Amino acid sequence: MGDLYLALLHHPVLDKTGAVVTTAVTNLDVHDIARLARTFALRAFYVCTPVETQRRLVARVMRHWDSGPGAAYNPSRREALALVRQVDDLDAAVTDVERETGRLPRLVATTARRGPGRTTFDALRARLAREARPELLVFGTGWGLAPEVLARCDDVLEPICGPGPYNHLSVRSAAAIVLDRLRNGR
DSSP states (O other): OOOEEEEEESSEEEEETEEEEEOOOOHHHHHHHHHHHHTOSSSSSEEOSHHHHHEEEEHHHHHHHOOOOOHHHHHHHHHHTTTTTEEEHHHHHHHHHHHHSSOOOOOEOOOOOOTTTOBBBHHHHHHHHOSSOOOEEESSSSTTTHHHHHHHHEEEEEOOOOSHHHHHHHHHHHHHHHHHHHHHOO
């Protein structure tokens, strides 16, 4: 079975006008996606931001749960946050996965937008079961991944869609649904 990793990009992502921006890291994203990563047996969760002050914020949150008061208060949170790795960008996450596994990961972008050639959850789940190559799920913040990120990914996963036209889930919610579908086939 191939190893599964997750990267949450804060740059380059889009704002609601379609401009490429850098978004702020949120404490909830770090906590909740780390817990998802642990629950669904991911190898690591990369928080990707080029902003030094944002990386310091994440480091402070992690210290609280690793060696600060949170470590004794909630050991399971500490266990989940141990999967978090901070990097500047997607390239650094790819390099880290390759260093750890000895193989270049396949990049799988996520998006809320429909489009041609999307990889289905069933196809990706089957590939994870049969192939040893690591897979790096790439999630974007803001209004999604910038076109240059989508263009460099090997696959774009089909979107999560509700019954109507509205389709703007929080990244935490989307990650939960994606991981459940990939690991449990629901």
